[in-house]
Amino acid sequence: YSLLESVPYHPNKPSPDQFSFLEELRAVGRELFLVNAVVISPSRAEIKQWRVDKLGTPIDLTKEVRKAVVQSLQRSQGILTNGESSLLSHRADDLMWACRQEGMIRPADYGTSSSQKKEKLQVFVILTWHIATGYCEMATSNYLCPRVGTELKHHVDVATTLSKYCAYLLLKKPKLLPGHQYDTRLVFGEVAAEAVATLQGEKNKYIAMARLPTGSGGDTKEDIFHKGVRLGRQLEEMEEGTRWKILADFWAETLLYIAPSDNVEEHVKCLAKG
Numbered sequence: 001y002s003l004l005e006s007v008p009y010h011p012n013k014p015s016p017d018q019f020s021f022l023e024e025l026r027a028v029g030r031e032l033f034l035v036n037a038v039v040i041s042p043s044r045a046e047i048k049q050w051r052v053d054k055l056g057t058p059i060d061l062t063k064e065v066r067k068a069v070v071q072s073l074q075r076s077q078g079i080l081t082n083g084e085s086s087l088l089s090h091r092a093d094d095l096m097w098a099c100r101q102e103g104m105i106r107p108a109d110y111g112t113s114s115s116q117k118k119e120k121l122q123v124f125v126i127l128t129w130h131i132a133t134g135y136c137e138m139a140t141s142n143y144l145c146p147r148v149g150t151e152l153k154h155h156v157d158v159a160t161t162l163s164k165y166c167a168y169l170l171l172k173k174p175k176l177l178p179g180h181q182y183d184t185r186l187v188f189g190e191v192a193a194e195a196v197a198t199l200q201g202e203k204n205k206y207i208a209m210a211r212l213p214t215g216s217g218g219d220t221k222e223d224i225f226h227k228g229v230r231l232g233r234q235l236e237e238m239e240e241g242t243r244w245k246i247l248a249d250f251w252a253e254t255l256l257y258i259a260p261s262d263n264v265e266e267h268v269k270c271l272a273k274g
Contacts, residue, residue: 001168003127003192005135006054007199052192053171056164063220064154065161072252080257082125090242097220098128098231101224104158119179122258124224126166129254131195131228133163133247136235138206150254155244162251166258177258187224194225 076085084099101124137160140146146153169176174184202208214230215222222230235243261267 001055001171002134003052003167003195004138004199004205005056006052007195007205008051008054009203010200012245048152052196054170054251059161061161062157065158068158068162068248068252069255073256076253076256080260081253082122083129083250083254084255086253087246090246090249095231095234095246098132098227099125101125101128101227102105118185119186120183122178123170123184123252126170126254126258127187127224128228128231129247129250130163130167131225132231132235133159133251135206135209135229135232136243136247138209139232139236140240140244142206152241152244155248158175159244159247159251162255163247166251166254169258171228173266173270176261176270177264178261191224194223198225 072086075089079085082099084096087093087095087099101121137156140156146156150264170184170188174181174188177184198212199205199208209229209232213227214226214233235247238246
């Protein structure tokens with residue numbers, strides 16, 4: 001599943017006055033949620049709906065993807081982080097901000113435990129990197145077509161496969177992830193709304209995102225969609241091979257990090273269904 005690819009194109013993009021998601025969210029106390037994979041944004045006058053559940057075709061995990069996950073597990077020696085270790089190994093300290101989303105914690109979360117905050121933050125991290133990976137994939141498609149069998153193609157396949165799988169879990173199987181499924185659905189709904197508001201009227205989503213004004217590393221008011229675009233641009237400035245190696249290693253480590261779960265029963269059910 002790709003959030004960027006699922007945003008439907010509509011030629012008549014609403015004006016900010018007609019279609020201001022953030023103002024609507026403030027007006028209704030951020031009551032944005034996901035019901036049956038439809039983003040629903042309550043407003044004073046009506047309820048608007050945008051489908052964002054367009055799934056890609058099922059794919060087989062390649063040996064490169066399996067190998068990347070196993071190698072990440074071996075490197076970690078069982079000490080898992082949410083992607084920070086992989087960034088440190090590549091000396092990509094300037095990307096570390098995207099693994100630390102403390103600015104997204106709201107006053108309502110202050111009474112929760114540190115572990116609950118950590119679980120909720122992981123949803124922000126996954127979506128930020130998912131949007132950035134999708135942005136880089138579009139950039140690569142526009143300017144470069146990696147040859148099959150090359151190391152670069154392997155890294156691209158690993159990063160995009162695991163990114164889209166983690167996004168699929170957010171959309172379809174939130175019970176398998178750390179944290180409460182309600183929080184996951186709530187955050188996903190907000191970010192999907194941000195994506196629709198930005199990309200719905202754009203034929204070339206990559207160009208639209210490349211031109212999008214974004215904040216700075218210390219901008220706590222910046223929404224997750226814009227954070228993801230900013231991270232994508234930051235990655236785009238790197239050499240192609242380095243960029244995709246970093247993304248491949250990040251997603252392999254992230255998949256391992258979110259795998260442990262207290263909800264064993266839900267995992268058993270999903271495994272039983274294949």
